[in-house]
Each structure stands twice: as C-alpha cells, then as structure tokens.
Amino acid sequence: MYSEIVKPIDDKKQSALRTTFGLVILLILIVGFSNLIYNRYGITYGGYIAFLLYGLIGIYVYRKKILRYRYSLIKNELIFESLAGKRSKEIIRISLKKILYFCPLSYERLDKGTDYKNHYILHNKKSQKAWVLAFKGGEKIHRIIFEPSDKLVELIKNS
Numbered sequence: 610m611y612s613e614i615v616k617p618i619d620d621k622k623q624s625a626l627r628t629t630f631g632l633v634i635l636l637i638l639i640v641g642f643s644n645l646i647y648n649r650y651g652i653t654y655g656g657y658i659a660f661l662l663y664g665l666i667g668i669y670v671y672r673k674k675i676l677r678y679r680y681s682l683i684k685n686e687l688i689f690e691s692l693a694g695k696r697s698k699e700i701i702r703i704s705l706k707k708i709l710y711f712c713p714l715s716y717e718r719l720d721k722g723t724d725y726k727n728h729y730i731l732h733n734k735k736s737q738k739a740w741v742l743a744f745k746g747g748e749k750i751h752r753i754i755f756e757p758s759d760k761l762v763e764l765i766k767n768s
Contacts, residue, residue, distance in 0.1 A: 610681070610682070610683050610684075611681070611682045611760070611761065611764055612679060612680070612681040612682070613679070613680055613681075613757070613758055613760075613761060614677055614678070614679050614692065615677060615678045615679075615680070615731065615732065615755075615756055616677050617673055617674050617675070617676065617677065617732050628674070632666065632670070635666065636663065636666075639659050639662050639663070640659060642655075642659075643655035643656055643658060643659040671693070672732075673732070675693055675694075676691060676692070676693055676732075677691070677692040677693070678690065678691055678692065678700075678730050678731065678732075678755070679691075679692055679697065680730075680755060680757055680761060682761065682764050682765065682768075685704060685705045685706065685768060686702055686703065686704055686705065687702070687703045687705060687742070687765065688701075688702050688703075689701050689702075689728075689730050689753065689755065691730075700728065700730060701728060701730075701751075701753065703742070703744055703753070705765065705768045707744040707745065707746075708742060708743070708744050708765075709743045709744055709745060709750065710741075710742075710743050711740065711741070711742045711743075711765055711766070712740065712741060713739070713740055713741075714739040714740060714741045714754055715737070715739075717741050723750055724748065724749050724750070725749065725750050725751070725752050726746075726749045726750070726751045726752070727751075727752050727754065728751060728752065728753045728754070729754050730753060730754065730755040731754060731755050731756040732756075733756075734754070736756055738756050739754055739755070739756055740754070740755060740756070740757055740762065741753065741754050742755070742765070
C-alpha cells in the first residue's frame with residue numbers, strides 16, 4: 610500500500626494573514642459597491658450580485674486553499690480521494706489492469722474522434738509535473754490528470 614497527499618498551491622508570498630485580510634477588504638468593497646448602486650441608481654438586486662460574488666470567492670478559496678487530494682495505490686487499484694478538513698470523499702477507483710496508457714501530460718496526443726471524459730485531480734492544470742492516465746469506462750475513455758510523485762509513477766509503471 611502506498612499513499613500520498615497533494616496539498617494546495619503553497620504560495621510563499623501569501624501568508625494566511627494576508628489572504629484573510631485581502632478577502633475581508635474584498636468583501637467590504639463588494640458591499641460598498643452594492644450599496645452604491647442601490648443608493649445612486651435604485652437598483653435593488655445589488656444584494657443578489659454581492660451574494661453571487663461571495664459564492665464565487667468561496668468556491669475559489671475552497672479549491673485553491675483548502676481542498677487536498679490523496680492518491681493511494683492499494684494492491685492493484687489506484688484510488689483518488691478529495692480531502693477537506695477531516696472529511697474525505699472517494700472520487701474514482703481504477704484497476705491497474707484497465708489502464709490504456711499512462712504518460713506525462715505534455716507527451717499525450719489525443720485522438721479527435723474519441724469521446725473523452727476528463728477528471729482533473731490536481732491544483733495546477735498547467736503543471737509541468739502533471740501526468741495523464743487513461744482507461745475505458747462504459748462508452749467513454751476517461752482521462753485522469755493528476756500530479757503523482759516520482760515514487761508513485763514508478764509503482765504504477767511497474768504494476
């Protein structure tokens with residue numbers, strides 16, 4: 610059994626305090642703008658716009674700062690999970706026998722006539738360390754784009 614956890618992008622320039630302060634300032638600006646358009650133009654749905662922006666900011670913070678992924682190799686199965694706090698949710702489970710190909714994302718050549726279903730299980734879609742694993746599930750070919758360590762890559766290749 611082998612398992613590894615991929616944490617969100619750790620930007621050394623941004624501390625938690627700076628991020629929190631920036632979010633508070635952004636939320637104050639959104640409320641101020643919402644009040645401005647209500648007072649000046651009489652537009653009553655400014656609160657809905659503010660609520661929508663809060664939701665979008667929340668989704669961004671969740672995906673970029675909170676969500677982590679776990680890649681586990683147990684016997685001949687590769688298991689992908691999302692982790693948020695103490696909660697974990699299995700995303701997908703693949704038997705290594707069903708793998709069609711496994712290569713770095715930059716080496717992959719897609720067939721235009723094939724119907725693909727993509728699963729992005731990483732934080733940075735433009736990462737140089739991204740790998741793609743493809744398998745057939747039902748009528749579609751599923752592509753899992755993830756960022757395994759060198760050790761996990763070797764374990765998958767040798768299985």
